[in-house]
Amino acid sequence: MASRKQKSTRPSDNELTAGSGGELHPTTRDTQNALTTNQGVLISDDQNSLKSGARGPTLLEDFVLREKITHFDHERIPERIVHARGSGAHGYFQAYRDAGKLSCAAFLQNPKVKTPVFARFSNVAGGAGSVDLPRDVRGFAVKFYTEAGNFDLVGNNIPVFFIQDAMKFPDLVHAVKMEPDRGYPQAASAHDTFWDFISLMPESMHMILWAMSDRAIPRSLRMMEGFGVHTFRFIDAQGKSTFVKFHWRPKIGTASVLWDEAVKICGADPDFHRRDLHDAIERGDYPEWELSVQAFDQDEADALPFDILDPTKLIPEELIPLQPIGKMVLDRNPDNFFAETEQVAFHPGHVVPGIDFSDDPLLQGRLFSYLDTQLSRLGGPNFHQLPINRPRCPMHNFQRDAMAQMEVPTGRVNYEPNSLDPESPRENPEAGFTTHPANQSGDKLRQRSPSFMDHYSQARQFYRSMTQPEQDHIVNAFAFELGKVETVAIRRRMLGHIDTVDGALGKQVAAALGMKGQADKIKPATQPIDLQPSPALSMLGKAKPTLAGRMIGILTSDGFDAALLDRLQRAAAKEGAVTQVIAPRIGGVKSSSGEMVQPDHALAGAPSVLFDAVVLAVSEAGAEKLATNPAAIDFIRDAYAHLKVIGCVEAADLLLEKAGIEQDEGVVSLDSNRGASAFIEMAKQGRVWPRADSMSN
Ligand code: HDE
Numbered sequence: 295m296a297s298r299k300q301k302s303t304r305p306s307d308n309e310l311t312a313g314s315g316g317e318l319h320p321t322t323r324d325t326q327n328a329l330t331t332n333q334g335v336l337i338s339d340d341q342n343s344l345k346s347g348a349r350g351p352t353l354l355e356d357f358v359l360r361e362k363i364t365h366f367d368h369e370r371i372p373e374r375i376v377h378a379r380g381s382g383a384h385g386y387f388q389a390y391r392d393a394g395k396l397s398c399a400a401f402l403q404n405p406k407v408k409t410p411v412f413a414r415f416s417n418v419a420g421g422a423g424s425v426d427l428p429r430d431v432r433g434f435a436v437k438f439y440t441e442a443g444n445f446d447l448v449g450n451n452i453p454v455f456f457i458q459d460a461m462k463f464p465d466l467v468h469a470v471k472m473e474p475d476r477g478y479p480q481a482a483s484a485h486d487t488f489w490d491f492i493s494l495m496p497e498s499m500h501m502i503l504w505a506m507s508d509r510a511i512p513r514s515l516r517m518m519e520g521f522g523v524h525t526f527r528f529i530d531a532q533g534k535s536t537f538v539k540f541h542w543r544p545k546i547g548t549a550s551v552l553w554d555e556a557v558k559i560c561g562a563d564p565d566f567h568r569r570d571l572h573d574a575i576e577r578g579d580y581p582e583w584e585l586s587v588q589a590f591d592q593d594e595a596d597a598l599p600f601d602i603l604d605p606t607k608l609i610p611e612e613l614i615p616l617q618p619i620g621k622m623v624l625d626r627n628p629d630n631f632f633a634e635t636e637q638v639a640f641h642p643g644h645v646v647p648g649i650d651f652s653d654d655p656l657l658q659g660r661l662f663s664y665l666d667t668q669l670s671r672l673g674g675p676n677f678h679q680l681p682i683n684r685p686r687c688p689m690h691n692f693q694r695d696a697m698a699q700m701e702v703p704t705g706r707v708n709y710e711p712n713s714l715d716p717e718s719p720r721e722n723p724e725a726g727f728t729t730h731p732a733n734q735s736g737d738k739l740r741q742r743s744p745s746f747m748d749h750y751s752q753a754r755q756f757y758r759s760m761t762q763p764e765q766d767h768i769v770n771a772f773a774f775e776l777g778k779v780e781t782v783a784i785r786r787r788m789l790g791h792i793d794t795v796d797g798a799l800g801k802q803v804a805a806a807l808g809m810k811g812q813a814d815k816i817k818p819a820t821q822p823i824d825l826q827p828s829p830a831l832s833m834l835g836k837a838k839p840t841l842a843g844r845m846i847g848i849l850t851s852d853g854f855d856a857a858l859l860d861r862l863q864r865a866a867a868k869e870g871a872v873t874q875v876i877a878p879r880i881g882g883v884k885s886s887s888g889e890m891v892q893p894d895h896a897l898a899g900a901p902s903v904l905f906d907a908v909v910l911a912v913s914e915a916g917a918e919k920l921a922t923n924p925a926a927i928d929f930i931r932d933a934y935a936h937l938k939v940i941g942c943v944e945a946a947d948l949l950l951e952k953a954g955i956e957q958d959e960g961v962v963s964l965d966s967n968r969g970a971s972a973f974i975e976m977a978k979q980g981r982v983w984p985r986a987d988s989m990s991n
Pocket of ligand 1: 376377414415432435448459463524639640656660663
């Protein structure tokens, strides 16, 4: 056997051995890149298991093989029962100003302090390996590592929830997940068990309207709003409580994809959202959100036409405005997906002095559930010691031992009170967390408050607050989802609920399903009322022209105009957009000046659904070739059907013709010198909505 090459090197922490006189001296091996077992034994051969003879059986004695395989066998931990598929990033939160009037929370006091955060965005229904763009609610969870302990704001991208009481959560989740006998559908609510449950739970109607809206198919995790959903409390230094609702608003605005895009993106790039977040942070385009609260007292709460403890209701911001309190910037990708994004353990019960709970019965149930789930997901009660979960402030107590203990607590004292160690941790009545002394009294009973009984008014308000395209999408979403429901009685029941939400909506959905006049008659527990529409609920209504963070796909062919590409790239960069060059082949594309350009994508792997706007920058000869390429025709047809702005050189006319496209205001000529900027101006407006009408005529 060849002798092991030995070098004397500087010792590392885990490589010191005690020498004479207690002195530590280095072992004689190169630890920089030595492959070892988990016990630190150098490995001589990582290619072959130990066998009895070169062709003989493997020996049980091979501890190197067994350790490696055993570790591998246990690499996965149980995935989250909901929100299994998620993407995370590090960053910071910075308060705009001292929020002491509302809350004494340490991280809200000093605008100079940047509090580290870790955010995780997630899908709810699908497994960890499912796709990014099913129709689904998105989780929006943020862990603030504050100087007074960890605060987790575990919210969603929709401000209300399906159910009012934690008792129904397991049923809801069972109903939406794959059906238990057949094991499908994965990551999809369009099946009988989900709609059966929903049709029997009128309290879910408000959330269902949101789930059928564009909110459930976001364009990017960076373009989602986030909500704390429940009413929480802020507590000031004097102990005064103010109710608050939390809101996150993305700096680059909200945006969604169309349903047909969502379906196609799931095939073209199942990691569309995860990649988008990762790439944006890698290129220094850091996503940013503003955190606001709606703050109100008991009198204001009492004046609202619904109960602030009911998580199926929101407070229109036209009634109680948003007060911005700070911003979150995500500026660092995780180093390791498993160690950070997978092992991060959020819990709405992780609050700090200055923040407290309300009696919302859904929140109360969550306060039990999250700690409990971490025990089985992360293997025991020491998950707070994992680097991603550890508080960044000092942490001392007498909790000891248990599975996966990673600390070595010292000393004789592991109890309190004690007299043996005066330095050991003690409680702090002044600065310690004190629960707001809300007065509680009442009979013990299992009952839903009568103040929770109006299930339709806010659903109606939501629908009536949408713009026309948004309303159309809701109709289409219902038609798609209910179209997948096999049981006719469930469809009829749902049509009855939708009718109760809004008669016109009900008619359109029934017509789309070919089920006119078949809606069940629903008898609401409380008759719905007509609330004032809330324009702030519409994403399109409040969208500002922008290309920030958006992606432009430029389809090229050999002989493309290099100067035009340069103009486009510069104009797009000025608006904060990213351009990507697509070519027939990944090996390269030759510009008109003979320069070989390395494209970002081959056409076959870059359908137009991956971009917000597209450009056809082809040469005449290139257009002729592409005219016989189905991927090129699909690229254009889809871009047009998805109401995208299309920039074209004259040579692309042949392709437009082949794709059967009628030129409209959204098809912008790039042939003049002003072409690139005209295209950018048009693309900033977003989708070409009038085209939807002309296409449906
Ligand atoms: Fe969750 N939820 N949830 N939830 N939730 C979990 O915790 C639960 C609810 C939310 O990125 C689980 O660690 C109950 C509302 C997010 O790791 C679990 C109820 C809202 C995430 C759990 C709710 C959320 C979770 C699964 C009703 C929005 C992902 C794994 C009483 C305000 C956090 C885990 C992450 C995850 C329970 C309802 C948001 C099982 C019992 C309402 C963003 O503990």
